[in-house]
Amino acid sequence: MESGFGVQRRAGGGSPAVGASQRRRKMPPRAADYKLQVIIIGSRGVGKTSLMERFTDDTFCEACKSTVAVSLEGQQQQRLDTAGQERFNSITSAYYRGAKGIVLVYDITKQETFEDLPKWMKMIDKYASEDAELLLVGNKLDCESDRAISRQQAERFASRISGMRFCEASAKDNFNVDEIFLKLVDDILSKMPLEVPSKELSNSVLSLQPEPEIPPELPPPRMRCC
Numbered sequence: 001m002e003s004g005f006g007v008q009r010r011a012g013g014g015s016p017a018v019g020a021s022q023r024r025r026k027m028p029p030r031a032a033d034y035k036l037q038v039i040i041i042g043s044r045g046v047g048k049t050s051l052m053e054r055f056t057d058d059t060f061c062e063a064c065k066s067t068v069a070v071s072l073e074g075q076q077q078q079r080l081d082t083a084g085q086e087r088f089n090s091i092t093s094a095y096y097r098g099a100k101g102i103v104l105v106y107d108i109t110k111q112e113t114f115e116d117l118p119k120w121m122k123m124i125d126k127y128a129s130e131d132a133e134l135l136l137v138g139n140k141l142d143c144e145s146d147r148a149i150s151r152q153q154a155e156r157f158a159s160r161i162s163g164m165r166f167c168e169a170s171a172k173d174n175f176n177v178d179e180i181f182l183k184l185v186d187d188i189l190s191k192m193p194l195e196v197p198s199k200e201l202s203n204s205v206l207s208l209q210p211e212p213e214i215p216p217e218l219p220p221p222r223m224r225c226c
């Protein structure tokens with residue numbers, strides 16, 4: 001249950017006068033200065049694909065099918081047999097490892113998606129680089145009347161994890177979506193050395209489905225002691 005993509009960022013971009021989605025539609029394509037791998041993780045149905053599609057294409061699908069595929073940009077699209085856990089795990093660990101940014105999503109209307117967050121953090125602790133930027137996103141803010149998780153609860157969760165930022169968003173209403181990804185990329189770039197080695201760059205895209213598998217032995221967690 002991960003989605004991800006290569007985010008392209010041009011140097012000296014600054015804050016746009018128009019929305020970033022508008023800029024994406026109107027500006028002619030130009031070679032990117034960097035390609036950074038960002039993955040989007042979270043429980044089933046929280047809106048990972050919707051956030052990604054809102055950011056990349058400025059589209060929203062009301063009745064999307066669940067993601068069950070791995071795709072490698074410019075290459076083949078391959079259906080995953082969810083029983084094929086071994087192959088899945090090696091792909092998962094590779095993509096976590098390569099991620100410069102991780103967007104961890106829950107649904108503000110679904111308690112269980114918030115309760116799953118510690119499991120996702122275990123995956124991050126096990127597989128991701130310590131330097132990866134982390135962003136917690138409470139999606140479906142347009143469903144305020146069905147809210148099950150308060151902003152304060154989520155802020156408390158994020159504050160216990162070193163370097164994790166938090167925001168709420170709506171892929172449906174296109175609220176905070178550009179901000180999520182552009183801020184994440186700015187944070188990643190601000191940490192990078194001026195000369196980025198080419199092996200650091202990635203152009204792969206990932207979209208996976210199975211439930212998070214909790215590793216039996218975990219490295220020291222990012223959770224801070226209270």
Ligand SMILES: Nc1nc2c(ncn2[C@@H]2O[C@H](COP(=O)(O)OP(=O)(O)OP(=O)(O)O)[C@@H](O)[C@H]2O)c(=O)[nH]1
Pocket residue numbers: 001042043044045046047048049050051061062063064065066067068139140141142143169170171172173
């Ligand atoms: N109201 C509302 N619905 C949303 C929002 N984002 C996604 N959805 C809906 O939630 C459902 C699941 O969205 P997806 O983007 O497929 O969620 P996902 O996390 O990629 O789901 P999986 O691939 O199954 O893990 C779809 O019906 C979307 O239309 C949002 O911001 N607001």
